Amino acid sequence: MIVAVDGPAASGKGTIAKALARHYSLPHMDTGLLYRAVALNLLRRDGDPESEFSALRACDFSQIDFADPELKSEAAGGIASRISAYPMVRQALVERQRAFAHQAGGAVLDGRDIGSVIAPEADAKLFVTARPEIRARRRYEELNGMGLAVHYEDVLADIQARDDRDSSRATAPLAMAEDAVLLDTSDMDVAQAVAQAIAAVERRVGPGVGKAG
Ligand code: DC
Secondary structure, three states: OEEEEEOOOOOOHHHHHHHHHHHOOOOEEEOHHHHHHHHHHHHHOOOOOOOHHHHHHOOOHHHOOOOOHHHHOHHHHHHHHHHOOOHHHHHHHHHHHHHHHOOOOOEEEEEOOHHHHHOOOOOEEEEEEOOHHHHHHHHHHHHHHOOOOOOHHHHHHHHHHHHHHHHHOOOOOOOOOOOOEEEEOOOOOHHHHHHHHHHHHHHHHOOOOOOOO
16 A cells, blocks of 8 residues: 655644554655755755756765755755755656555555655545644744754744745745545644544555554
């Protein structure tokens, strides 16, 4: 079973995708990490985020440590949002994501274009969202919890800028697939959001389907 979970920054899609993967005993890929890894490669090599070729050269996966905490930084996220607009960068990352989705038994992937481009044939598709102010509040609390001194207004502005970039790019923009189920987590806690996500998958594939073992 392939489950696609898409949505904007800080919508809760990663938490939901991880919970679905655990529930169905499926492997999970956070595809944003691929774009963040390219961004970090670029930053560390003093590459130029304004150059598509420079960004393409940074798609060099022998150099990536997915456990690197810097991947989660706002700097990596900001550059990731820029370089993910380049068609050559997206193309360089497609095969790795499709192969992951099509492994035996299936997988859960989260990102921006999983249900629309990477795995349009997914068995269940969720589009997870929340109001920008709520997403900014969650990200602000997360960053504060990590000991980073940030201002709520800056986090909100950053989220809005990323929404604009991710939704307006020409190649594979953030958009809800026609057959995706919309899950607005604005007024839900994590347990409620996960329960709704599981219910949405069950409505698509039938109860008990996809559960390993
Ligand atoms: O989900 P995230 O914040 O870690 O993603 C970082 C950036 O990567 C995001 O701003 C847009 C890009 N991205 C993408 O274009 N397509 C994906 N499938 C995942 C992420």
